[in-house]
Amino acid sequence: MINKKLSIKDIAKLTNTSITTVSFVLNGKGRISKEISKKILDVAAKNGYEPNRMAVGLRTGVSKVIGLVVETIGGVFFGEMAKVIEEEAEKEGYRIIYCSTNNNIQKGKDVIKMLSQQLVDGYIVTPMKGLEKDIQNLIANEKPVVLIDGYFPGLDIPYVLVDNYNSAFNAVDHLLHAGYKNVGLVTADLDLVQLQDRAQGYKDALKAHHIKEDKKLVFKLPFQAGKEESIKAIKAFIEQHKQMDALFFTTNYLGTMGLECIQELQLSIPNDLAVVSFDDNEVFSLYPPGITTVRQPTYEIAKSAIDLLLSQMNGDKDDISKVKLRIPSQLIQRGSTILKN
Amino acid sequence: MINKKLSIKDIAKLTNTSITTVSFVLNGKGRISKEISKKILDVAAKNGYEPNRMAVGLRTGVSKVIGLVVETIGGVFFGEMAKVIEEEAEKEGYRIIYCSTNNNIQKGKDVIKMLSQQLVDGYIVTPMKGLEKDIQNLIANEKPVVLIDGYFPGLDIPYVLVDNYNSAFNAVDHLLHAGYKNVGLVTADLDLVQLQDRAQGYKDALKAHHIKEDKKLVFKLPFQAGKEESIKAIKAFIEQHKQMDALFFTTNYLGTMGLECIQELQLSIPNDLAVVSFDDNEVFSLYPPGITTVRQPTYEIAKSAIDLLLSQMNGDKDDISKVKLRIPSQLIQRGSTILKN
DNA sequence: TAAGTTTGATAAAACGTTTTACTTAATGAT
DNA sequence: ATCATTAAGTAAAACGTTTTATCAAACTTA
Numbered sequence: 001m002i003n004k005k006l007s008i009k010d011i012a013k014l015t016n017t018s019i020t021t022v023s024f025v026l027n028g029k030g031r032i033s034k035e036i037s038k039k040i041l042d043v044a045a046k047n048g049y050e051p052n053r054m055a056v057g058l059r060t061g062v063s064k065v066i067g068l069v070v071e072t073i074g075g076v077f078f079g080e081m082a083k084v085i086e087e088e089a090e091k092e093g094y095r096i097i098y099c100s101t102n103n104n105i106q107k108g109k110d111v112i113k114m115l116s117q118q119l120v121d122g123y124i125v126t127p128m129k130g131l132e133k134d135i136q137n138l139i140a141n142e143k144p145v146v147l148i149d150g151y152f153p154g155l156d157i158p159y160v161l162v163d164n165y166n167s168a169f170n171a172v173d174h175l176l177h178a179g180y181k182n183v184g185l186v187t188a189d190l191d192l193v194q195l196q197d198r199a200q201g202y203k204d205a206l207k208a209h210h211i212k213e214d215k216k217l218v219f220k221l222p223f224q225a226g227k228e229e230s231i232k233a234i235k236a237f238i239e240q241h242k243q244m245d246a247l248f249f250t251t252n253y254l255g256t257m258g259l260e261c262i263q264e265l266q267l268s269i270p271n272d273l274a275v276v277s278f279d280d281n282e283v284f285s286l287y288p289p290g291i292t293t294v295r296q297p298t299y300e301i302a303k304s305a306i307d308l309l310l311s312q313m314n315g316d317k318d319d320i321s322k323v324k325l326r327i328p329s330q331l332i333q334r335g336s337t338i339l340k341n
Numbered sequence: 342m343i344n345k346k347l348s349i350k351d352i353a354k355l356t357n358t359s360i361t362t363v364s365f366v367l368n369g370k371g372r373i374s375k376e377i378s379k380k381i382l383d384v385a386a387k388n389g390y391e392p393n394r395m396a397v398g399l400r401t402g403v404s405k406v407i408g409l410v411v412e413t414i415g416g417v418f419f420g421e422m423a424k425v426i427e428e429e430a431e432k433e434g435y436r437i438i439y440c441s442t443n444n445n446i447q448k449g450k451d452v453i454k455m456l457s458q459q460l461v462d463g464y465i466v467t468p469m470k471g472l473e474k475d476i477q478n479l480i481a482n483e484k485p486v487v488l489i490d491g492y493f494p495g496l497d498i499p500y501v502l503v504d505n506y507n508s509a510f511n512a513v514d515h516l517l518h519a520g521y522k523n524v525g526l527v528t529a530d531l532d533l534v535q536l537q538d539r540a541q542g543y544k545d546a547l548k549a550h551h552i553k554e555d556k557k558l559v560f561k562l563p564f565q566a567g568k569e570e571s572i573k574a575i576k577a578f579i580e581q582h583k584q585m586d587a588l589f590f591t592t593n594y595l596g597t598m599g600l601e602c603i604q605e606l607q608l609s610i611p612n613d614l615a616v617v618s619f620d621d622n623e624v625f626s627l628y629p630p631g632i633t634t635v636r637q638p639t640y641e642i643a644k645s646a647i648d649l650l651l652s653q654m655n656g657d658k659d660d661i662s663k664v665k666l667r668i669p670s671q672l673i674q675r676g677s678t679i680l681k682n
Numbered sequence: 683t684a685a686g687t688t689t690g691a692t693a694a695a696a697c698g699t700t701t702t703a704c705t706t707a708a709t710g711a712t
Numbered sequence: 713a714t715c716a717t718t719a720a721g722t723a724a725a726a727c728g729t730t731t732t733a734t735c736a737a738a739c740t741t742a
Contacts, residue, residue, distance in 0.1 A: 005459075005482075007698055018722045023700060030701095031720060050458045054398035055698030058727050063395065065438070073423050079415040086414075086441060095455070097406075098439045100424060114436070117391045118346070141346075256623055263629070282597055283624050288604070348728055359692045364730060371731095372690060396728035399697050 006047050015039050026051070057118075066309065067115040068098045069108070069125040076281050077252070077298060078126075081148070084302035085124065092310055094121075103190070103223075105130040112138065122313045124148050124305050127159075129191045139321075144312035148305045150194050151324070160304045160325035162296045164194050167329040168201025169208075171276045171294050172248055174331055176209045179340030180246035180274050184217040186234060186258060187250040198250045198278065217244060221254065235261040238273070245274060245340070252279030252293075259287060275336040289335025297327050347388050356380050367392075398459075407650065408456040409439045410449070410466040417622050418593075418639060419467075422489070425643035426465060433651055435462075444531070444564075446471040453479065463654045465489050465646050468500075470532045480662075485653035489646045491535050492665070501645045501666035503637045505535050508670040509542025510549075512617045512635050513589055515672060517550045520681030521587035521615050525558040527575060527599060528591040539591045539619065558585060562595065576602040579614070586615060586681070593620030593634075600628060616677040630676025638668050 008022040015022070017036060024030035025040045026049075032040075043049075057063045066089055070078045086096050097120065101108040105128060112134045115123070122144040125135065132152050138145050139157065147159035175183050185202050187195050199218070206213050219237040221230055234257060238244070249255035255277025267273050269289060277284060280295035304325055312320060349363040356363070358377060365371035366381045367390075373381075384390075398404045407430055411419045427437045438461065442449040446469060453475045456464070463485040466476065473493050479486050480498065488500035516524050526543050528536050540559075547554050560578040562571055575598055579585070590596035596618025608614050610630060618625060621636035645666055653661060 009698075019699085020701085020722055020724095021720090024721085027700080031718095033720065036721085050454075052399070052698050053458050053460050054395050054404065055727090056700080057395035058393070058399050058697090058729085059699045059701085061727080072420075073414065073427075074417065074420040076415065076417075079413075079420050082414050082439070083441060086439070095438055095440075095460070097436055098423070098427070099436075100427060113391075117394050119394050119436070256627065259627055263627070283627055286597065286600055286604070286624055287627060288629065350728075360729085361692055361694095361731085362690090365691090368730080371692095372688095374690065377691085393728050396697090397730080399699085399727090400729045400731085402697080 006049055007052065008049075011040060011043050011047075011049060014043050061118070063119055063121050064094050065097050065120050066094050066306075066313075067112075067120040067123045067125075068096050069111055069115070069123065070098070070100055071103055071126050071128075072100045073098060075252075077149075077279060077296065080298045081302040084299055085306045088303065088306040089310070092314070094310070094313075101126075101128065103128060109134055116141070116143070122146075122309050124309060126150055127152055144309055146305045146309045146312075148301065150192060153193055156321040158308060158320045158323040160301055160308065160323075160327065161194065162294075162301065162329045163326040164197035165201040165204075166326075167278070167294045167331075168198040168248070168250070169205045170201075170329075170331055171278075171292075172202050172205035173208065174292070174333070175246045175248065175274060175276060175337060176205065176211070178274070178337055180337075181211075182214075182217065182241075182244045183246045183248060184219065184237075184241060184244040185248050185250070186219045186221065186237070186254050188254060189220040189223050195250055202248055217241060227257070231257055231261055231264075234258055235265060238262070238265060238267075245272075246270075246337070247273055247275055249275070249277040252277055252281055252284070255279070255291070255293075256283050259283070259291070269336045270338060270340075274340075280332055284334070285332075289338075292334045292337040293332050295330045295332050297329060300327050347390055348393065349390075352381060352384050352388075352390060355384050402459070404460055404462050405435050406438050406461050407435050407647075407654075408453075408461040408464045408466075409437050410452055410456070410464065411439070411441055412444055412467050412469075413441045414439060416593075418490075418620060418637065421639045422643040425640055426647045429644065429647040430651070433655070435651070435654075442467075442469065444469060450475055457482070457484070463487075463650050465650060467491055468493055485650055487646045487650045487653075489642065491533060494534055497662040499649060499661045499664040501642055501649065501664075501668065502535065503635075503642065503670045504667040505538035506542040506545075507667075508619070508635045508672075509539040509589070509591070510546045511542075511670075511672055512619075512633075513543050513546035514549065515633070515674070516587045516589065516615060516617060516678060517546065517552070519615070519678055521678075522552075523555075523558065523582075523585045524587045524589060525560065525578075525582060525585040526589050526591070527560050527562065527578070527595050529595060530561040530564050536591055543589055558582060568598070572598055572602055572605075575599055576606060579603070579606060579608075586613075587611075587678070588614055588616055590616070590618040593618055593622055593625075596620070596632070596634075597624050600624070600632070610677045611679060611681075615681075621673055625675070626673075630679075633675045633678040634673045636671045636673050638670060641668050 008019045011022045012019045021032055022040055025032050025037045089096055099111040101111060108128055108131050123138060124146050127147045127150040135145055145157060147157055149161050151159040172183055187199055203213055221233060238261060249258050262273060269275055276292045278294045280293040284291035284293045308320060349360045352363045353360045362373055363381055366373050366378045430437055440452040442452060449469055449472050465487050468488045468491040476486055486498060488498055490502050492500040513524055528540055544554055562574060579602060590599050603610060603614060610616055617633045619635045621634040625632035625634045649661060
């Protein structure tokens, strides 16, 4: 049964009607009698009619496609997001077209330009510094945009992300309550607000416990470092600061590399070094004695983002430009941060 | 600088030419003088002209979009694939539209039907039993399809995947060479040829070592089992067969659950139980003492698949229906399978 | 010079829809 | 019986391209 790809013109011919009538019936618009409607509907169903998306898109200017621009699809975090987003979008007849930027501004610009060639009705984007203009341009062209996992400070573009500041604060607070005194921070030297918020949470938690921040205990991994180098660097950092009794990693990428370092240095978790990492994943749950993590509410984040976007695309005329959702995270406590001594 | 979305008609007006002339120049088709060409090209460039994809699609029947249908984007394996595929496709001006099936046949059918509404020029699909008709239908409609990570036995549809049989054979062979005598198998009760091929590799490796297969040492995890149940079941299986000194897991999902079981049973790897799992990932490289794995050549698989597809879509008239690529894997040896005793 | 050929440019049709404006027939009101 | 209203259906334009067929002018050839 090969699809003959029939058009409304064909249906019109088969039913002795006009294409207008067919179109009206199929879209429930004009007023057409029950009998004719039924006849048309029957023929359409029997032949498995599907409208030509291109034609519809050309005529209406609506593609029913959403652009999802993420840093990299490889990660668990974005993978799970993509799943939820896809699922929800499909319910409303939207497809997802996915692009990754690999944290490269030019790639980000290209991707957005590419998507904006009328192909896409709305966007979910993980923001990077340098993309402000491009995103604002989209909005100026009436395309709904929702940022995810980050935001542009000072700009009124809706976003939804985990509450990075409080998550980090709580994580470090937890360490301090457990009796650890010298908590170090390992973060990446990327110009991302998420990371800055997390770092701020770390600092403020120390302050709340009346501990003076020791800048030496904060390590920023250079962005362009490869995995080999990174591990070397983190190892060196750990070795040079024996007084540290706990470490907070601001991303799971850093966290897993940290584990590798600690393993190679033959340190014991948590006796020699307690560990907390952002982003929960399988490694952290399995790795003995279990690594305490900040679990991002991926489902909620993704769901909120796509809901927000869909409501905009469905013609909701509310101004969502000021919607800024910071969703609380959950601290998953495991063996890596049990009470000291 | 808001995109005014100008059309070739606008360009024609601006340059005192006709839309035909503009179209010809922009596509390098007809014969138009140098001067006029330059004028048109200049105006187009200055205003950032981009053709309306919908219009092009409607007229030419070509969407420049590739459909990627996978089981789930969540996993590392498919995430990496997606990345490579996206990258290569982009070089030729194609975008990727991604859909997941979650191993649900109906969802698979729906997804393919949805994509086939003229939106998509070609497909990369992870096959599932029950989708044969739908895929053949696509091919009958002249849409190029490449299967990935699986195949349909008996059907001439091009595919590319890891050499499951030999990979499994080698893994088990490695265990036997290392001195393990009672090698068990944990696989999933899914009707997927990949898994069957892996199981066959296991059996034949035993045979090659003149070991009679003990059906009791083969465990098939029921498909619909949730994580809790699965772990319970695997634990029970391990406990009931104390004579086993090694286990081969046919997927990384099973492998990580297996680790959890072994941990809970307080068995030591590899002294009490040696372990090999299909699919390498971070958990296996980090988990002490390191888990030996079959590393799939994700890059090569993805690259071959997209190359194959692109060459077809670019009008290569070779018949690729018989292209069947089984790419060798690499056995990553780690502490979980060191020489016995 | 007449006839053929090449060069440069264009008009118009087509792709498959949606939608506006219109027609015709039937119904209702007075 | 007349006019207004409503119901049911349709013609035709438009969306932005690509491509075929055509045309006029310029250039060759004999």
